[in-house]
Amino acid sequence: MTSMKRRTFLKGSVATGAVGMAISAGLLTPRMVLAAWPKAAFEATTVDDAINGLFGSSGLTGSEQIKIKAPDIAENGAVVPISVETDISGAESISVIAEKNAQPLAASFVLGAGTEGYVSTRIKMGKTASVIAVVKAGDKLYSTGKEVKVTIGGCGG
Amino acid sequence: MSIKMRAAAQDGVTTIKALISHPMETGTRKDKKTGEKIPAHFIQEVVCEHNGNTVMTAQWGPAISKNPYLSFRFTGGNAGDTVKLSWVDNKGNSDSSEASIN
Numbered sequence: 630m631t632s633m634k635r636r637t638f639l640k641g642s643v644a645t646g647a648v649g650m651a652i653s654a655g656l657l658t659p660r661m662v663l664a665a666w667p668k669a670a671f672e673a674t675t676v677d678d679a680i681n682g683l684f685g686s687s688g689l690t691g692s693e694q695i696k697i698k699a700p701d702i703a704e705n706g707a708v709v710p711i712s713v714e715t716d717i718s719g720a721e722s723i724s725v726i727a728e729k730n731a732q733p734l735a736a737s738f739v740l741g742a743g744t745e746g747y748v749s750t751r752i753k754m755g756k757t758a759s760v761i762a763v764v765k766a767g768d769k770l771y772s773t774g775k776e777v778k779v780t781i782g783g784c785g786g
Numbered sequence: 787m788s789i790k791m792r793a794a795a796q797d798g799v800t801t802i803k804a805l806i807s808h809p810m811e812t813g814t815r816k817d818k819k820t821g822e823k824i825p826a827h828f829i830q831e832v833v834c835e836h837n838g839n840t841v842m843t844a845q846w847g848p849a850i851s852k853n854p855y856l857s858f859r860f861t862g863g864n865a866g867d868t869v870k871l872s873w874v875d876n877k878g879n880s881d882s883s884e885a886s887i888n
Contacts, residue, residue: 666830671847708851727849735849741841744860745799751851
């Protein structure tokens with residue numbers, strides 16, 4: 630009886646050990662730690678500065694492998710549904726930018742290893758503008774845009 | 787404040803849909819009665835974990851709509867697995883919620 634318990638205990642500790650090793654080997658750590666919020670990028674007032682703040686470069690390559698789903702006309706700029714889908718292989722992040730907002734960067738979604746190139750959310754838009762999606766894959770930035778006409782802006786008051 | 791989250795697996799792909807109740811104040815809006823600016827109050831980071839792996843880290847600015855909605859998909863989830871969603875805002879408030887995959 631005692632030896633059975635001991636066996637269970639040993640099994641348990643081996644399992645914990647495996648997780649511990651994964652952490653020390655760096656397999657789990659990078660994504661488990663909260664990444665620093667990119668303040669400069671979110672406070673940037675131009676699209677270029679926002680992209681620079683996020684990635685340290687603003688060289689974008691246009692891509693047809695990114696699709697933005699957004700309304701052609703948004704009656705209420707406070708709630709504009711946006712979906713971005715990409716099949717670019719090795720996509721690491723998807724960022725959403727509203728070109729003419731006072732602070733253009735709305736969100737940046739960092740994808741996990743098994744996460745598909747798809748995000749859907751709702752953003753505020755101050756006025757009619759392009760919504761730009763930027764996908765980072767390797768050391769390249771790909772982007773596409775879609776115009777959204779805003780009837781009533783959703784940023785001021 | 788609350789988090790509503792659904793996780794559903796189909797053909798090996800798990801779809802997460804989450805709705806968080808949060809004011810998402812931009813900091814530029816004025817109180818109509820006092821004329822004073824309402825301080826910025828918005829979620830900065832949302833993290834979703836599945837089996838100890840981070841499947842999504844969303845970094846948000848105040849341009850995300852009030853009561854934010856987030857949906858995304860990942861491979862590798864099975865029915866019954868737990869997914870955890872947590873957020874932190876610019877005032878240091880946070881919340882988290884768990885859901886099992888259907």
